[in-house]
Amino acid sequence: SWMVNFDKTFPTVSTSLQYLNITVNFREEKIPQDAYSQFYINIFKRCPNVTSLILKGFHSDLSRVTSLPLCKLVLGALDSCPKLKTLHLWGEWLFGRLSNDEYDNLFKRFGTLD
Numbered sequence: 001s002w003m004v005n006f007d008k009t010f011p012t013v014s015t016s017l018q019y020l021n022i023t024v025n026f027r028e029e030k031i032p033q034d035a036y037s038q039f040y041i042n043i044f045k046r047c048p049n050v051t052s053l054i055l056k057g058f059h060s061d062l063s064r065v066t067s068l069p070l071c072k073l074v075l076g077a078l079d080s081c082p083k084l085k086t087l088h089l090w091g092e093w094l095f096g097r098l099s100n101d102e103y104d105n106l107f108k109r110f111g112t113l114d
Contacts, residue, residue: 013046020047021054024073026065033069041076050081057091067097071106078109085114 022043026036044050055077062070070093078084087110098106 013048015049017047017050019052020044020050022056024055024057024062026062026069029064033065034072037069037073037076040073041080044077044080048081049083051083052086053077053081053084054088054090057089057093062092062094065094067094067102070094071098071102074106075109078112084112087113 022040024036024040026033044053055074057070074087074089077087095103095106
């Protein structure tokens with residue numbers, strides 16, 4: 001599948017890309033949620049100079065997704081894009097089910113943003 005052969009599907013690294021606007025979908029229920037998160041993280045890893053990232057998620061796509069894969073995706077973006085200064089989360093992100101410790105971990109990482 002296209003998610004398994006990611007390196008063949010997206011073989012290059014975009015070193016000049018600074019702004020990325022991406023819609024996050026978790027549409028196929030038979031694909032594990034962590035696999036979707038990792039797919040987007042693999043995209044971020046190929047764009048190390050991104051300074052501004054917009055992640056759009058919509059209720060119809062994310063309503064069945066737990067908060068943990070979404071947090072993994074956001075933390076993966078922060079790890080993969082060291083020059084990231086602005087991050088916009090649009091739509092339904094379902095962070096309301098996180099524990100206090102998980103919130104603390106997430107917000108500590110946001111300290112690197114403008």
